[in-house]
Amino acid sequence: xxxxxxxxxxxxxxxxxxxxxxxxxxxxxxxxxxxxxxxxxxxxxxxxxxxxxxxxxxxxxxxxxxxxxxxxxxxxxxxxxxxxxxxxxxxxxxxxxxxxxxxxxxxxxxxxxxxxxxxxxxxxxxxxxxxxxxxxxxxxxxxxxxxxxxxxxxxxxxxxxxxxxxxxxxxxxxxxxxxxxxxxxxxxxxxxxxxxxxxxxx
Amino acid sequence: xxxxxxxxxxxxxxxxxxxxxxxxxxxxxxxxxxxxxxxxxxxxxxxxxxxxxxxxxxxxxxxxxxxxxxxxxxxxxxxxxxxxxxxx
Numbered sequence: 001x002x003x004x005x006x007x008x009x010x011x012x013x014x015x016x017x018x019x020x021x022x023x024x025x026x027x028x029x030x031x032x033x034x035x036x037x038x039x040x041x042x043x044x045x046x047x048x049x050x051x052x053x054x055x056x057x058x059x060x061x062x063x064x065x066x067x068x069x070x071x072x073x074x075x076x077x078x079x080x081x082x083x084x085x086x087x088x089x090x091x092x093x094x095x096x097x098x099x100x101x102x103x104x105x106x107x108x109x110x111x112x113x114x115x116x117x118x119x120x121x122x123x124x125x126x127x128x129x130x131x132x133x134x135x136x137x138x139x140x141x142x143x144x145x146x147x148x149x150x151x152x153x154x155x156x157x158x159x160x161x162x163x164x165x166x167x168x169x170x171x172x173x174x175x176x177x178x179x180x181x182x183x184x185x186x187x188x189x190x191x192x193x194x195x196x197x198x199x200x201x202x
Numbered sequence: 203x204x205x206x207x208x209x210x211x212x213x214x215x216x217x218x219x220x221x222x223x224x225x226x227x228x229x230x231x232x233x234x235x236x237x238x239x240x241x242x243x244x245x246x247x248x249x250x251x252x253x254x255x256x257x258x259x260x261x262x263x264x265x266x267x268x269x270x271x272x273x274x275x276x277x278x279x280x281x282x283x284x285x286x287x288x289x290x
Contacts, residue, residue, distance in 0.1 A: 032210040033210045033213075033214065035210060035211075036209070036210030036211040036213065036214045036215075037210075037214055039210075039211045040211060040214055040215055040218065043288060061211070064211070065209050065211050065212075068209045068210055068211070069208075069209050072207060072209075073207050073208075073209075147264060147265050147267075148257075148264030148265075148267075149264075151267065
């Protein structure tokens with residue numbers, strides 16, 4: 001069954017012209033499955049051994065499993081990134097972009113009440129959520145806890161990777177249409193668009 | 203999002219256990235298997251017709267927007283099932 005799964009994976013990779021990239025990974029997977037099978041055999045053998053030997057074999061198997069998870073489930077290019085990458089999430093960050101945006105949205109005394117919105121588009125995963133820390137109004141944050149009512153009202157999807165992914169509900173006339181600021185490269189340009197549906201991303 | 207890979211040994215142990223003793227699986231293990239199947243279907247989200255029904259009719263589902271987060275449950279269930287498989 002495992003051989004057929006690996007074979008299927010190789011066929012799929014070949015169909016997309018990615019066999020060269022997939023083959024080493026599939027081979028590595030096969031090695032780990034082989035190690036897993038060996039561990040299973042050791043566990044089965046341990047049942048008929050004296051207690052100390054069985055305990056030693058069990059420790060060996062646990063070490064193998066730990067190594068498997070450490071290498072195959074551990075930090076990768078998407079996780080356990082350097083803390084410096086997230087320095088912009090400090091409330092008192094000196095990041096130039098945040099400082100510039102704060103200056104843009106600062107309301108001087110006496111000005112009529114307004115709430116400028118900032119939308120970070122295609123800027124990693126933590127940038128869209130900076131609004132919670134720095135006081136920006138950002139409706140399209142990367143937030144898996146969007147409730148259905150909020151999604152239907154704001155058109156907020158799971159994440160905005162491109163400007164085309166914005167959708168704003170036309171039933172909210174109090175949200176002003178914004179014109180792009182040519183000097184603000186971090187701000188998205190948007191116009192009111194009716195959301196395609198109340199769909200939520202998986 | 204939770205990791206789905208739980209290790210080669212648990213995967214092989216569960217596969218071998220089910221293939222060799224499917225008919226003698228305990229009630230508790232059957233519940234865990236059913237829960238695993240449910241978690242997988244839920245985690246697939248809009249790629250199955252089930253989630254649409256859950257989203258429209260099951261209270262509370264609309265509070266969460268990422269069905270793939272059910273992978274956390276999948277990891278836990280696989281851990282429990284691998285214990286059943288190894289102790290058999």
